[in-house]
Amino acid sequence: MVVTGTGTGVGKTVVTAALAAAAAAQGHTVAVLKPAQTGVCADEPGDVAEVVRLTRGTAHGVELARFPDPLAPATAARRAGLPPVGPEQAAHAARELARTHDLVLVEGAGGLLVHLDDRGGTVADVAGLLGAPVLVVAAAGLGTLNATALTAEALRARGLECAGVVVGSLPESPGLAERCNLTDLPTVCGAPLRGVLPQGAAEMEDFSGRAPGWLAPQLYGSWHAPYAPRAAYDEPVSAGGVRPA
Numbered sequence: 001m002v003v004t005g006t007g008t009g010v011g012k013t014v015v016t017a018a019l020a021a022a023a024a025a026q027g028h029t030v031a032v033l034k035p036a037q038t039g040v041c042a043d044e045p046g047d048v049a050e051v052v053r054l055t056r057g058t059a060h061g062v063e064l065a066r067f068p069d070p071l072a073p074a075t076a077a078r079r080a081g082l083p084p085v086g087p088e089q090a091a092h093a094a095r096e097l098a099r100t101h102d103l104v105l106v107e108g109a110g111g112l113l114v115h116l117d118d119r120g121g122t123v124a125d126v127a128g129l130l131g132a133p134v135l136v137v138a139a140a141g142l143g144t145l146n147a148t149a150l151t152a153e154a155l156r157a158r159g160l161e162c163a164g165v166v167v168g169s170l171p172e173s174p175g176l177a178e179r180c181n182l183t184d185l186p187t188v189c190g191a192p193l194r195g196v197l198p199q200g201a202a203e204m205e206d207f208s209g210r211a212p213g214w215l216a217p218q219l220y221g222s223w224h225a226p227y228a229p230r231a232a233y234d235e236p237v238s239a240g241g242v243r244p245a
């Protein structure tokens with residue numbers, strides 16, 4: 001499965017770790033592949049190290065290349081004077097890991113159409129080469145509906161399977177937009193909501209134990225959308241535009 005997001009910093013790594021922990025808790029062997037890690041120096045922990053930390057080592061992590069500039073992989077590789085990691089190389093590595101693991105999670109860099117190499121290869125091409133479903137990690141707040149719908153539409157245009165949408169970080173007290181988005185995301189994106197991670201998940205002591213509670217059964221979890229149907233949010237507002245208490 002390929003894990004992408006609507007952009008950088010939306011929680012792909014945290015969701016990947018949760019998915020890895022949930023699958024491992026069901027007895028599956030899991031590998032996490034980061035084809036190209038940008039924005040960290042050689043001696044700094046990258047996304048793979050974060051997944052291994054959060055899963056307490058139950059997931060096997062592999063990083064193929066590292067380019068220090070915090071940029072798209074193709075640009076960062078060019079600036080470092082290093083060969084980029086193209087979709088074929090990433091897909092090959094994923095296939096190799098799949099020989100010895102039940103589940104292989106491939107975390108892209110940034111969003112779906114970020115260039116991995118100077119030929120315009122993307123993580124969407126990796127999914128296409130693998131025939132793998134793509135999980136979309138989305139932000140919770142205002143603006144997420146459009147970004148997530150665009151990503152889902154790009155997947156459909158390429159004939160790729162969308163494994164659903166997971167919200168990477170929901171505040172403890174979600175505001176109006178965050179609450180409404182949880183019900184609107186599946187409608188607007190044409191893809192099911194398959195999980196919600198709480199804000200602060202990455203700092204939680206028992207991350208692995210709690211992870212299945214954040215993900216739907218299709219993602220090895222036990223989460224079911226507890227949100228009221230859309231009608232609950234459509235109650236009339238008062239004349240002043242403020243919902244009655």
Ligand SMILES: Nc1ncnc2c1ncn2[C@@H]1O[C@H](COP(=O)(O)OP(=O)(O)OP(=O)(O)O)[C@@H](O)[C@H]1O
Nearest residue numbers: 008009010011012013014110169198199200201202
């Ligand atoms: N649910 C969450 N709980 C705690 N921290 C979170 C959560 N989601 C995201 N973060 C924090 O937000 C930042 C970005 O999250 P993350 O690294 O998972 O994003 P990403 O989509 O993987 O980004 P990148 O494109 O750089 O790989 C991190 O510092 C992470 O700790």
Ligand SMILES: [Mg+2]
Nearest residue numbers: 012013047107
């Ligand atoms: Mg990441």
